[in-house]
Amino acid sequence: MMAKCSGCGANVPSHDETCSYCGSHNPHYVPPDNNVNQLLEEAMKAYEGERYAAAIDFYNQAIALDPEVFSAYFYLAAALTIIGRHAEAIKAMEKAQALRPGNTAVHYNLGMLYKKIGRQAEARMYLEKALELVKRDPAVQSQKQLRKDIEKELAEFKRWKLF
Numbered sequence: 001m002m003a004k005c006s007g008c009g010a011n012v013p014s015h016d017e018t019c020s021y022c023g024s025h026n027p028h029y030v031p032p033d034n035n036v037n038q039l040l041e042e043a044m045k046a047y048e049g050e051r052y053a054a055a056i057d058f059y060n061q062a063i064a065l066d067p068e069v070f071s072a073y074f075y076l077a078a079a080l081t082i083i084g085r086h087a088e089a090i091k092a093m094e095k096a097q098a099l100r101p102g103n104t105a106v107h108y109n110l111g112m113l114y115k116k117i118g119r120q121a122e123a124r125m126y127l128e129k130a131l132e133l134v135k136r137d138p139a140v141q142s143q144k145q146l147r148k149d150i151e152k153e154l155a156e157f158k159r160w161k162l163f
């Protein structure tokens, strides 16, 4: 279930403690069920151990039980990206984006994924959105560096004169 952020009015999923746009506390926060948490833990162990097929399987199981856990989609997309399944990674990352529309990293990753599969228009759109979000994203720790990375990617598009 999505709730409305009391700070800015954006949608906030029930498993997020804070709003992805403004960082306000979510008073409707509820943690995922224990069996979902267990799957997420197994998935993270597999991911960190570079057992990506196993990680993907655990994340998909977690999503089947609870379709509103941001980290499940985010790391599912990351694992799929590492093993080169870019189209599926995009689908998973777009689900993560729907849950946290104010998250810069998600938009940056989507831009890079679309770039990898040669879809320049989408790549540019997501990178431009990332550049807009990075200025006020409460989740970004090194704002300057991420901003530089995004600007570098966008500059490439201009150099190639694709638009």
Ligand SMILES: [Zn+2]
Pocket (backbone or CB within 6 Å): 005, 006, 007, 008, 009, 010, 019, 020, 021, 022, 023, 024
């Ligand atoms: Zn908010």
